[in-house]
Amino acid sequence: MRKDELLNAAEDLLADQGAGCLTLSAVAERAGVSKGGLLYHFATKEALIKALIERLIADFDELVAAQGQASYTRSYLAATLAAIRTGRLRRWAVVTGAAGDPQLLAPLREAMCRWHREGMQTEADPMSAQIVRLTCEGLWDVATHDPGIYDEAQYEELHRRLLALLSPL
Structure with a gap:
């Protein structure tokens, strides 16, 4: 297997x-x-949880890379919405919930820092990019607890408005 x-x-x-x-x-x-x-x-169970977390990180990295957007944060936003729409977000909730030991979540914390540093270093307006990425994390949390909270039209409007924040100053 x-x-x-x-x-x-x-x-x-x-x-x-x-x-x-x-x-x-x-x-x-x-x-x-x-x-x-x-x-x-x-x-061990810890090795299993570690592998689950590492797979989550790799999966999201691949999803971001697959978006092919003009900027990292645009790809990050598109990847977040794709994860929500396809149900991949469920994995985040169940896996991170299993990691009772904060040390098991260390790779996820490191990945989050890397994702945020990437946007801060590459965007024309780093603060707007940071706001969009933080909003994405809020969407992850909300959609994890209530997957049906927004319909497709609402996600499209959120996407449109967040992209507007990334427009050049």
């Missing part, structure tokens, strides 16, 4: 039953493998 399939099983378990039910035995059962098969890839 591939690591991604095991990580998918862990995410599904988290989404269905919460962080309290995340055990290596439960993940192995959900994935349809022996516990030994899971341990071959992930020796």
Whole structure:
């Protein structure tokens, strides 16, 4: 079994039953493998959570890169809206909720700092870019707790208005 399939099983378990039910035995059962098969890839629960977080970061980095926008922050905004619209945001909530140890979230904190530094260093108006990226994080949080809070027209309007903040001064 591939690591991604095991990580998918862990995410599904988290989404269905919460962080309290995340055990290596439960993940192995959900994935349809022996516990030994899971341990071959992930020796501890912490290693599994670390891999889940690293996958989230890589997934978002790929999503940003795939946007092909004129600026980093425009790509960041488009990637955020794509993650919300496709349901990929669910992964953030379930995985970060499982990381009870703040040290497990260290790679995510580092990625957030990197994402913010990138925009601060490359944008014509760094402060407006910072406002847009912070708004994106607020959208992540709101959409995680209530995925249906905004309809497509509202997301389009948010997108339009946030892009207007990024227009040259």
